[in-house]
Amino acid sequence: MNRRDAIQQVALLLGGMISAPAMAGVLGEKTNFGESVPVSAEQEAFLSELADVIIPTTSTPGAKAAGVEKFIVRVMRDCFPKEDQEKFYAGLTKLNTDSRSSFGKSFVELDAAQKIQAVKSLTTNDKAFFLRMKELTVTGYFTSEVGATKALEYLPIPGRFEGCVPLKPGQKAWAL
């Protein structure tokens, strides 16, 4: 049973209408009206490239395809105090500086192998920034539509419960 069918079934069953998720315009809507660090389009693209090194496209699409940078920008802006935001974006800038001094190119201009090398250095040069970036990337990716439905198995309405069944070969983890 897919989601649409399930919703229709509920609607029929209960004789009511389920409001469509009121999502229009929600994503990216600004809710923190306090001070926040402005983020440029270049920084956003940079975050997208970096996230895609942490979770690349394999047999399933990666972080860039999932648009994870939008989640990262939103969560940093709204859920972290300004000093944490400053630290985070300073870490991003520093990664670019290091990239230029090591490879003579900005991070987004590096080839795939160089990007991996740069992130490897990052894990020792700025572990705090790497871990924050990794955490946000992982959460943003596996809760994205691409991550939840392609990299994991997503079942919005299981409809039944079995507590002790064999794990099928190659079975992916449940998204929820």
Next chain:
Amino acid sequence: MYLNIDAQKEMTYDAIVVGSGVSGGWAAKELTEKGLRVLMLEKGHKLDHVTGYENAMKDPWQTKYNGRLTVEQKETHPKLSRDYPYNEMSEKYWMNDSDSLYKEVKRFDWYRPNIVGGKSIMWGRQSYRLSDIDFEANLKDGIAVDWPIRYKDIAPWYSYVEKIAGISGEKLGLPQLPDSEFLPPMEMYCVEKEVRKRIEKDFPGRTMTIGRVANLTKPTQFMVDNGRAACQYRNKCALGCPFGAYFSSQSCTLPLAAKTGKLTLRPDSVVTNLIYDENKKKATGVRVVDAVTLEERIFNANLIFVCGSALGTTAILLNSTSNRFPTGFGNDSGELGHNLMDHHFRTGASGTWEGDADKYYFGRRANGIYVPRYRNIGNDKRDYLRGFGYQGGGSRASWQRNVAELSFGADFKEELTKPGPWSMGLGGFGETLPYHENRMYLDPKEKDKWGMPLVVFDAELKENEKKMRVDMANDAAEMLEKAGVKNVKSYDRGSWLGMAIHEMGTARMGRDPKTSVLNGNNQVHACKNVFVTDGACMVSASCVNPSLTYMALTARAVDFAVKERKKGNI
């Protein structure tokens, strides 16, 4: 004096029910089904069944922060953001900190809903009967007062409400945890089945069962006819269930009350006090302030059920002063606001399970396991009174797990898409004793925007609870280790009153009007037409989740009240 007789009639009902949560919903259903015209007053906003649950059907990518709180929410909700029930998805269901003003002599976490249905929407749904071990406890221990009822008085009412609400679980035949009228139990994970076997073998007298939960595993025809469907195993209950698959006022009691045509539900209605008539020696109605417009109105009835949740109800009673009741409604005993209880929890143990790598599950079970109380039962004697039960369960990690800290890239991604290791945990829920000095009272000066004096909390856990917590952590670790769970770690994250959201005891029942507020029928000793059937009535806390008991006591109290009304005693 000019009297608008029509308007007076319009605002007069057979009965008023204050609050629309677990207790209020049952009161309204029972009263209307017995033919009374009922006005239900709810402080919170309207929340329609199904269509009102706006986050219930959202996919994870339709949330903004994956449940995280924003800086702004943390700043504007310093108290609510202390624990998990308040989050991105549930925000609208709770009162704002800026409206929910209260004072803490000692830390108290007060979770106040702001919706029709009250906490019946967000509750944990764990449903257990009290036993005579609970009802006799105060008498045996010589503390507080004796319960005015015994198990036999409430047992038929448990059965009555269970068949309507729908409780799933497994029969065990234990004296300390009487069985309910069960729908089929949910299944245990493989790890839970194995741990249960080993606990039963190594610890005679202890067992582990699937949680008894107010989710419909297999709805009866009656439930289906009332628009309720079987649990879909989405585990999003607290957002409101569009399938009506767990008990809430919206899914169960309010539709049944509405069906009688005798229910008037008025949201946004803050009841500030009961009105007492010195000549009639009865309550004649309630004063209401509109939550939005702040307009004042009086509603009249000859029968009043106060079901505003323990603390809300007690605040209303304390604020209902008159010549007859100078310190609060029905407060001849001086016990109103005292004996404040909650369960204490957040201590236990957990560890990893190395077996069952080839086992998985289907669906998301909105339930865990339960270990019934075994301490201070039979020949077991501890250095503290009463006992605790455990809630917990097994789980198989998903992408949230921490794999090699500095890893990233294709292999890291691949690893996270596979099911991770199993783990198993037990968390204790302990009984808190009724201490007279644990209390709430009203601030003499400061009021909230509806003119209600602010509640002040002065209550804490004491030696008995602290000693019990040592057992709660150690026993959990011992049982898990013996059962073969690895890397077992015990924990005590600290527990503050209010946090378990099982507030109880502030208008207790009892036989003697000199030492209790309510009699054995939940009737105010000193005012026969007022009943209190929420957590305020509890004489001791037991260690089991209390809501099922409020349902049974409410149905029982309504039955008594309507009979008394027919006899002309009310």
